[in-house]
Amino acid sequence: MGKNAVEELPYTIVPDGSVTTPAGFRAGGLHCGLKKTTRFDLGAIVCEVPATAAAVYTTNVFQAAPLQVTRDSISQEGKLQAVLVNSGNANACTGKQGEEDAYRMRSTLAQRLGIAEHYVAVASTGVIGELLKMDRVLKGVESLPAKLTDQNSGADDFCQAILTTDLVKKECCVQVRVDGKIVTIAGAAKGSGMIHPNMATMLAFMTTDAEIERESLQRLLGQTTDVTFNMITVDGDTSTNDMLVAMASGLAGNNKLHEGHPDWPAFAAAFRRVCEHLAQAIARDGEGATKLIEVNVAGAATEEGARAIAKTVIGSSLVKSAVFGADANWGRIIAAVGRSGVPVDPETVDIRIGDIVMLEQSRPIPFDEEAALEYLKGQTVVIHVDLHMGQGEATAWGCDLTYDYVRINAAYRT
Structure with a gap:
């Protein structure tokens, strides 16, 4: 078969x-x-x-x-x-x-x-x-x-x-x-x-x-x-x-x-x-991309809400730029979650990049910056967001935002 x-x-x-x-x-x-x-x-x-x-x-x-x-x-x-x-x-x-x-x-x-x-x-x-x-x-x-x-x-x-x-x-x-x-x-x-x-x-x-x-x-x-x-x-x-x-x-x-x-x-x-x-x-294969980004959202009140949050995070230019620069800036992730238009409890959010926990119950967790840097240098970066509000789950995919994206699109017709 x-x-x-x-x-x-x-x-x-x-x-x-x-x-x-x-x-x-x-x-x-x-x-x-x-x-x-x-x-x-x-x-x-x-x-x-x-x-x-x-x-x-x-x-x-x-x-x-x-x-x-x-x-x-x-x-x-x-x-x-x-x-x-x-x-x-x-x-x-x-x-x-x-x-x-x-x-x-x-x-x-x-x-x-x-x-x-x-x-x-x-x-x-x-x-x-x-x-x-x-x-x-x-x-x-x-x-x-x-x-x-x-x-x-x-x-x-x-x-x-x-x-x-x-x-x-x-x-x-x-x-x-x-x-x-x-x-x-x-x-x-x-x-x-x-x-x-x-x-x-x-x-x-x-x-x-x-x-x-x-x-x-x-x-x-x-x-x-x-x-x-x-x-x-x-x-x-x-x-x-x-x-x-x-x-x-x-x-x-x-x-x-x-x-x-x-x-x-x-x-x-x-x-x-x-x-x-x-x-x-x-x-x-996004234009100029060097990395695939995957965003997994769990614990949303609805599946539709989880999709909206995942797409907001994956579409954030600041998140994409941080991944390109291998910067473990979880603040950009939480900001994207908060502006998604989906109701979120601001006291219950967990964030992980790969296996590295950065936020628990919306509170920062000390993490190994060097380990995060090495992980973010990889070809695939997985971001996990758990809202602890329900059973809604969704996954979105995107890529990092690089200098080459601007170069390619600045001369698309020529």
Whole structure:
């Protein structure tokens, strides 16, 4: 059932898996000329059958044209057979022309694949406010089907094609048994800057060969997004192009999944594992980042309150700067907790950085500064906050704020 199984988990991680590992999927990518370098900038994932589809989108009021196209596609039958993605240009705030260009991308790929137009979703990422160089895009779309393969090489090309300021590709694959059949769930994502979820601040694409009811897939996608992609931040900015699309080919041979299916909890846990891995990978690869920060909040009155506090702490520029400088400044953490907008008892808060206790019942505890310094120099920093008010828990992920973040974004268009 895959490699490196963990006994207590209902799923198995497939370390060499990709979005093409689930049955029925191919992927590929190429350079069409949107980027100034020769890096790939156009990619697609294609399913051999119309796949059950679900999606979530940015809540930014200014939504890029591809989001409208994808909504339109999914709304017609609740199925997709292809996702076409370009990087290097967001096709956002581009008016009627941008909308027409996104629909042309959809129709051109549909014609090349011989499928209905509404079976194609479109996604874009890159600079806002510039029209696509459609001659280059359409030429690339014409060539793309020949690049598609069900091998990992196709998935790798797709992952490279969707990157902007990302330094590394982001993917994950797991397997789980449903009705005795092996079901595979995989995902690929991009995201490094303009990351502050109010949905999922990035582009992400999930494939599975599970047979699943569309409504159940949509609910699972939304619920899982809330506790994974919606719990990451890099810089407090929510993009105009954020989109998370899931496609289920139904080729695994299982009985149709839904919330009442006996194997639903195992499938949902596996689905969450893929999303959580991708979310953490985005946070770790934040623009200019040197460290992944994890904030665990416990003892909140509600889960919603715990989420709000965790996201406030992880999003604090002062906390992020302190972690970059390896400064064990717990005062910045408690200040972020206090301004989260969530009711907190100011007399009962505990704070730990790693295993080092710094605050108990809201009172400072002497700690070893040298030990804290060494811990904060590591690549992963975990902050624990316990409010002692209830059972609400949540985890958020982010990264440190470095000089390079400013350098990268000061010259983003140039």
